[in-house]
Amino acid sequence: MxxxxxxxxxxxxxxxxxxxxxxxxxxxxxxxxxxxxxxxxxxxxxxxxxxxxxxxxxxxxxxxxxxxxxxxxxxxxxxxxxxxxxxxxxxxxxxxxxxxxxxxxxxxxxxxxxxxxxxxxxxxxxxxxxxxxxxxxxxxxxxxxxxxxxxxxxxxxxxxxxxxxxxxxxxxxxxxxxxxxxxxxxxxxxxxxxxxxxxxxxxxxxxxxxxxxxxxxxxxxxxxxxxxxxxxxxxxxxxxxxxxxxxxxxxxxxxxxxxxxxxxxxxxxxxxxxxxxxxxxxxxxxxxxxxxxxxxxxxxxxxxxxxxSTAPPVPDEAIADATPAEIVTGHPLPPEPTVLRWLTEFQWDVIVAFACAAAVIVYVRWALRLRRRGDAWPVGRTISWCLGILVLFWATSGGAAAYGHVLFSAHMVQHMVLAMVVPLFLVLAAPVTLLARAVPARKDDSRGPREWVLLLVHSALGRFMANPVVAAVLFAGGMVVFYFTPLFELALTTYAGHLWMIAHFTLVGYLFANALVGVDPGPSRPGYPLRLVLLFATMAFHAFFGVTLTSGTALLVPDWFGLMGRPWGPSAIEDQQKGGAVAWGIGELPTLLLAIGVAISWTRSDEREARRSDRKAERDGDAELEAYNKMLAEKADQAAKRGEG
Structure with missing residues (x-):
């Protein structure tokens, strides 16, 4: 046929x-x-x-x-x-x-x-x-x-x-x-x-x-x-x-x-x-x-x-009289950015856009499946997931993508959104927990999405990558490795490198946020004081990274950002220094929100522990307190006897 x-x-x-x-x-x-x-x-x-x-x-x-x-x-x-x-x-x-x-x-x-x-x-x-x-x-x-x-x-x-x-x-x-x-x-x-x-x-x-x-x-x-x-x-x-x-x-x-x-x-x-x-x-x-x-x-x-093998109506040929931006990026130079254009300019990424649509459809279907069988699933988590995917779509196909290809500062906005804003929404949506509850386990020894995800989460590799210290090192140190090695140029010049960049930033940010405020299974989360220490350490590293870019005079990937021929905006090196300020400034708000989330989780953990102690006291007549008071009384009696002796 x-x-x-x-x-x-x-x-x-x-x-x-x-x-x-x-x-x-x-x-x-x-x-x-x-x-x-x-x-x-x-x-x-x-x-x-x-x-x-x-x-x-x-x-x-x-x-x-x-x-x-x-x-x-x-x-x-x-x-x-x-x-x-x-x-x-x-x-x-x-x-x-x-x-x-x-x-x-x-x-x-x-x-x-x-x-x-x-x-x-x-x-x-x-x-x-x-x-x-x-x-x-x-x-x-x-x-x-x-x-x-x-x-x-x-x-x-x-x-x-x-x-x-x-x-x-x-x-x-x-x-x-x-x-x-x-x-x-x-x-x-x-x-x-x-x-x-x-x-x-x-x-x-x-x-x-x-x-x-x-x-x-x-x-x-x-x-x-x-x-x-x-x-x-x-x-x-x-x-x-x-x-x-x-x-x-x-x-x-x-x-x-x-x-x-x-x-x-x-x-x-x-x-x-x-x-x-x-x-x-x-x-x-x-x-x-x-x-x-x-x-x-x-x-x-x-x-x-x-x-x-048939010639299409639109010839598949190199652009005639290409502008510098078209020669470098393959796309026309977008107009000078404004607040409105950040929202209305698009540079579509079909693969990521399709994945975003699929992610929303699957999550909502799972949530509705729980609701139909009478199980509760917080609406706030569904909203959080949809917002996170919407922001991911904007960062990869909207203004951040359109301008991130020609401005280092816009690229840094895209980076920070992918690494710090999107993961926070996704972590609060608890997708692994929803998967485990909504998708039935297979009984015939085959492996579907539920089996593969849970196998990865509980594997040695999954536990290692989700370790809070490892996640923090990947989250903070990955920026230096990415921007000061050929990886940055690879992400700009090849589509495969671009997809890897999106996946890396989003996944590393998700692992870090999940280690701090997540409810999904996976990482062995440390005590709340250590979580705050890790968080503020990464904040300090972001500040150091931002200051390094802000004060730097060497242009990153000069064959890219230096050859755009932009008639508008600051020079390439001034824009890169502006990108350093973006890395420093935009990273602070999500970090503050994470710190608030850790503090709230800490407070709720203490409250849950107090309620457990109260319920236990009601069940056994506060036997633990009575035993403690009895121990103090015995020690007091022993001390009195030694004094009399």
């Missing part, structure tokens, strides 16, 4: 027709490259789907081992297909036929000196490594660790999907990664269930869990597809082009897929859960729906490959 859709779409758009005679690499390359691309993407999808099933869906034992075996074999197919794709892509892009005398040396130069060639070679290496690791590891932990490898490959593939100097590069890369990842898990998960064995894997629990994953994948593919489409068509007029027509066809197939998924969930899962179908009937019903769904998925993959 994938190949049929590929050939039909390619014939429609003319993407694979012969080039001019002097540039045509040959029919094998013109049709072989897209076929190799489809094979590569489907094999990658099955690899990811099998690993995801082994990590989060299937019960431990033979089924997980079978899934890891499927992942290893499919990763081997992925490796071979990616290698063929690399060779054919080189011939496609250079118009050099496969039998040309200089083909071999030119290919070696391509994979050793050209950035795109090195990237595709790295993907082949990652695929081979995935195959080896998947066949060696065992159990859900091994599967979860292994799935990081194909994600790395998807990240590298996404970086080649849009020209580095083209408009909206970061937005296109993030949307493509979300699109490819969602599609791979969705398609690969269903294919893995079939390959692992329907008679063993098509149970009510497995299908229900996969359906939940597929629903989120559908949302990710739909959202990222809309973003990518808008970047490439520019306007509704672009829908009338060959590219636009293929895009509409792909969207229609996606709608069909979503409808089949709903049908899957409402029929197969319902009948399996109700026990109204025999095992053979359930397997047959699942197979019929899965066959149709896999066929449509293959068609989507074929159309997607043809779409990628």
């Amino acid at each position: 994938a190949l049929a859709a590929l050939f039909a779409a390619g014939a429609f758009s003319g993407a694979f027709t012969a080039f001019a005679s002097f540039t045509d690499p040959g029919v094998v390359v013109r049709w072989g490259m897209p076929v190799a691309t489809v094979t590569t993407e489907l094999a990658l999808a099955v690899t990811m789907g099998s690993l995801a099933l082994a990590a989060c869906v299937l019960p431990r034992g033979p089924l997980v081992d079978r899934a890891l075996g499927v992942a290893g074999v499919s990763a081997g197919v992925w490796t071979l297909a990616a290698l063929v794709q690399l060779v054919l892509r080189f011939s496609w892009s250079t118009y050099l036929p496969l039998d040309a005398p200089t083909f071999g040396p030119a290919l070696m130069e391509y994979v050793s000196t050209i950035a795109v060639g090195r990237t595709y070679l790295a993907i082949v290496i990652v695929a081979a490594l995935t195959a080896a690791v998947a066949l060696l590891v065992r159990g859900p932990v091994g599967a979860l660790c292994t799935i990081a490898l194909p994600l790395v490959a998807l990240g590298m593939q996404s970086s080649t999907g849009h020209a580095a100097g083209a408009s909206s590069h970061d937005l296109a890369v993030s949307a493509l990664f979300l699109h490819l990842g969602g599609a791979a898990l969705w398609i690969g998960g269903l294919g893995a269930i079939v390959l692992v064995g329907l008679r063993y894997a098509a149970t009510a629990d497995v299908i229900r869990r996969y359906s939940g994953i597929a629903l989120w994948c559908f949302a990710a593919v739909a959202v990222s597809g809309l973003v990518s489409a808008w970047i490439r068509i520019g306007s509704l007029d672009g829908l009338s082009t060959d590219y636009g027509i293929l895009l509409v066809a792909k969207a229609a197939l996606l709608v069909v897929l979503g409808s089949l998924g709903w049908l899957h969930r409402s029929t197969v899962v319902a009948r399996l859960s109700a026990g109204t179908a025999t095992r053979n009937e359930a397997v047959g019903l699942f197979w019929r729906l899965a066959a149709v769904e896999i066929g449509v998925m293959g068609a989507v993959s074929g159309v997607a490959v043809a779409l990628g």
Whole structure:
């Protein structure tokens, strides 16, 4: 089905027709490259789907081992297909036929000196490594660790999907990664269930869990597809082009897929859960729906490959007459900041924005689930979570993100919000406690979100990272390591480094705040006096860090902030010194709030201890006080006797 859709779409758009005679690499390359691309993407999808099933869906034992075996074999197919794709892509892009005398040396130069060639070679290496690791590891932990490898490959593939100097590069890369990842898990998960064995894997629990994953994948593919489409068509007029027509066809197939998924969930899962179908009937019903769904998925993959080989209405080319800011950052310089523009300017991050929306939906669903079964969950915690996620969204897609790319002071605002404001709201929402109460424990020895989170929280690594002293060192010392090493430049110049920066600041801030005022399980919290000592020590370190920046005269990442060509605002070094004042000033208010929170918790702890003592005294007639008074009386009598003697 994938190949049929590929050939039909390619014939429609003319993407694979012969080039001019002097540039045509040959029919094998013109049709072989897209076929190799489809094979590569489907094999990658099955690899990811099998690993995801082994990590989060299937019960431990033979089924997980079978899934890891499927992942290893499919990763081997992925490796071979990616290698063929690399060779054919080189011939496609250079118009050099496969039998040309200089083909071999030119290919070696391509994979050793050209950035795109090195990237595709790295993907082949990652695929081979995935195959080896998947066949060696065992159990859900091994599967979860292994799935990081194909994600790395998807990240590298996404970086080649849009020209580095083209408009909206970061937005296109993030949307493509979300699109490819969602599609791979969705398609690969269903294919893995079939390959692992329907008679063993098509149970009510497995299908229900996969359906939940597929629903989120559908949302990710739909959202990222809309973003990518808008970047490439520019306007509704672009829908009338060959590219636009293929895009509409792909969207229609996606709608069909979503409808089949709903049908899957409402029929197969319902009948399996109700026990109204025999095992053979359930397997047959699942197979019929899965066959149709896999066929449509293959068609989507074929159309997607043809779409990628068709020129979009908006050329994927470097910006002509680019400004200094566009050359450095890939984005137009935003207007001079004002209070209103800090709230209205946006520089969207699709991955983080999607994660924020998912976080709110999941948390609210869990809270409502508790309420429906009659359990109380404080509304204030839900509000705190929603506010924290809203601030996180603003810091990563709003004014802090738009200006943080061109002004060091704005970047410091973003840093402080991520590290000190967002974590405080999230910690007060107690998400781990809500997870433990709202999500039922699995009984079949598989690991879902509840099992993985609690395993991490109670693991040796989790306890070490959550230790208040360790959290304080990471929280304070991480700033020096980040800003005075190449990590800062990496976060500015690469999207992967940017995502790492967001995750690092938010997670470290969460660990520190949770150690001081959190109610979630995890850290072995010290006494309240030591908590205040740690808090004020980090406050002093922030002040020292801020003073260092304020008085410094050496510009950090001068090839970035020094080349913006801003017609407004202070000079780069003056703005950096202003950023030092921001680090000093903004950090004080959250620290003060944390200190107040620690003091309130201390007071409440004393009050709870006093109430416990009062209740104990009521139960035993204040036996402890009577024993203490009796001891004092005996000592007094002994002292009197010694005096008489």
